[in-house]
Amino acid sequence: MERWLGIFGVALTLVLGWTLWDASQQEWEPYQEAYYREAVRLAQKGSQKEWASNLRTEIRQLQLNGHTSVERCVTCHLGYDNPAFQNFAAPLRTHSALLKSHPEERFGCVACHGGEGRAVTTLEAHGQGAVAAKPLLRGKYMQAACYNCHGANTLPPEATAGVVRGRQLVNGYFCLACHKINGEGGEEGPDLSIVGSHRTWVWIYAHTVRPQGVVSGSTMPVFSLSREEIEDITIYLMTLLDNRDRLRYLPLMAKRVVREPPAGAPAATQQREARAQRAVESRVEFRYDGKRLFNGAGCNICHTVDITGGEVGPALTYIARKRNAENLERLLKDPDEINPGGKMPQLYLNELQVRSLVGYLSVLK
């Protein structure tokens, strides 16, 4: 009896220790530490150095809409408003010039980029984790977000070219013969008026390539569209939102804030910046779980591994027999290079994500 009490007493202590360890493991801490280190190093004036060295390691958040919504993206993306970080890698890199016209106190991050603002791990915040969230709009797909506020007429044409071309394609290919959009169209297929709120762009892309691979028993035909056409149709469909999401995109009636960027952009040479970037990359170590990323980033919508997954693309159960690691890496970075004319989409993965996916895929044999 006393022996069992002892054994399980120790076991409980261990599990409590595990709980503590689990709570102390914060993915964002290394990013913040790297940022502070670099901020101190790059500071040019004494006052800046002092400011940077007084920064605390903590969760940072933007509170929007009169504090009803919270976005914690800036917990990792710390350099977004510091011009000294222009040449760093994500997540520390300075935001593009668009931040000046879209100040974060007013718009936050999610209105343009999508994702889950409350999360503080990469997988969950970027909509690649297990919790149902919207994956980030990346690359071309960000046009949908631009269009949602600005429409097509007030921006330079290339900013919403995908949306415009996508709508032309949807009309030109008679999608409305079967699908209804805003009250117009046929009854055969589902109503697409709010499809952008219900589906992610990865899902819409996969479904457009081969409907039966995603929705088993779908009666929608497989159209032979080019990769660009599918991309543009996806971008257009991502602009069809329900009222809740549409209201989310309405510009807030806050006073317009014009912000000066923090003074002191360093006049550093290219060489020095390249060195700094290498330094940060080597110090910020984070490994993705390749299998989790595979399922979370939406690879499994198209590809089957073992017995689970979609049937849009080829099954990957034995993919490592066919492609070596280097080949896989190039394919994931730019599908068009390895497989020109194929339907695999550009997923805008970063270096680490590509490497961890390759790590997962290259043992499937």
Next chain:
Amino acid sequence: MIDIAAVYKKVTHASERAAELPARFYRSVFRGGYPATVRQQLGAVVNNLVLHVHPTRVYHRSIKTQTTFGLGLICFYLFIIEWITGIFLMFYYEPSTGAAYGRILDLNYAITFGRVMRNSHRWAAEAMVVGVALHMCRVFYTGAYKPPREFNWVLGVSLLVLTLALSFTGYLLPWDQLSFWAVTVGTNIVSYAPVLGPKLRYVLLGGETVGSDALLRFYTLHVIAVPAVTALIVNYHIWRVIKDGGLAHPSENRGADGEPVGQPQKSDSVVTTFPKVVYLELLVFLVLMVGLLAASLLFNAPLEEEANPLTPSNPSKAPWYFLGLQELVGYSAFWGGVGVPTVLMIYLLVLPYVDRRPAGIGVWFARERVVMIGIWTLILIGILATTALGIYFRGPNWNFYWPWENWPGPH
């Protein structure tokens, strides 16, 4: 001139008195040292607020694992764990449709220990539903509901209902698609009752549909009303165990003539409650906590996207313990929604008043009770089968699918 010897004497005296302090404090709490003799051990139980709900001595047989599997105790511990984790969750939760889901995400993502607390609360709740059901089966199969324990069985039945009520009211609070549609379906089952059904649903939801009033009502029921009533009845239930003569024991069996059955029972050996039983209960707690915490660290409680009243999930399933009823509703709204639950409740409540024969008490699957055991087992199989059918074999539009079959439609 300082008298060093006097100072030294004072200091040693003071330190001696200080060293006595812990022992004094212990004596002030427990009145006397560690109980070594039988007399002291009996006193240790009687004089302790927490321990005195125990009998001072129990049959050796009663503390064997296979007698009860500690199920009632496990349910009690789970209830306490629900209180503690629930209070933690209440610090952060806000019962409004605009904020609730965000608060749950905060618990998952940003709040220290938030995720493990939410997971523990959820897994302990599921375990409590299972534990209460198993405890009830144990009591039935060992004939422990027979006189003089009929009323404690009735209390137990009310605790089963309250446990389901606790779980169901808590189900809505995360305000995600899963909870929204599960509660919509669950309260629809209520509305199939004749005459009063729709009214009852209206009162439960504070409206015709699940909305902000429903959330506030479920929250109030979940955090104060139902737990308070449950806590009272749990106390009553445990107190009645000792008042009804402790755990059921075979020596209570009587033949038709009212005499003890068979040979005069050789009396089972008796152990003092302290220390053996107390230590055993502590051990059960340790094992339970290790398992629950490990499960909470490894498995996340389900959470889907924020509730959207405009897009029903298909299939919309009630919480799993109501899926048997939902399955029956598929065949007949009246029988699934009203008939079967009412008949089952009546069966459970009158059972100890009808089946009074003092035979097979304290024995698993006693041969004398073969008819009653048969009826119970049939009902149990029916409940398990319909529930499993609802959980694993029902897809979109409540059509039948094998678990390995792909559902048509988007996934």
